[in-house]
Amino acid sequence: MQLTIEIPNEQLFNKIVWLLNAFKSEGLKIISDGRDKFKPSAQSTAQEGLDFSSFKVESFKEVDGLEYQKGIRDEW
Secondary structure (H helix, E strand, O other): OOOOOOOOOHHHHHHHHHHHHOOHHHOOOOOOOOOHHHOOOHHHHHHHOOOHHHOOOHHHOOOOHHHHHHHHHHHO
8 A cells, every 4th residue: 555645844744754764664665755855856967967965964964064074184
């Protein structure tokens, strides 16, 4: 069986996905999470390359990219 729902609020979407992930151990499969707004379009990637700014990475939201790069370079 499949279920398709539309959730206009991103915060509510995240809560529902979190809840559904709890049922993965019982065989639930999330086929598509519908986060299309974070996917780069095929047209822009063919012309300009991959733009990583379109991907939201929660674990790095508190990290300053320039400071991180400087720290990596300083280690060398």
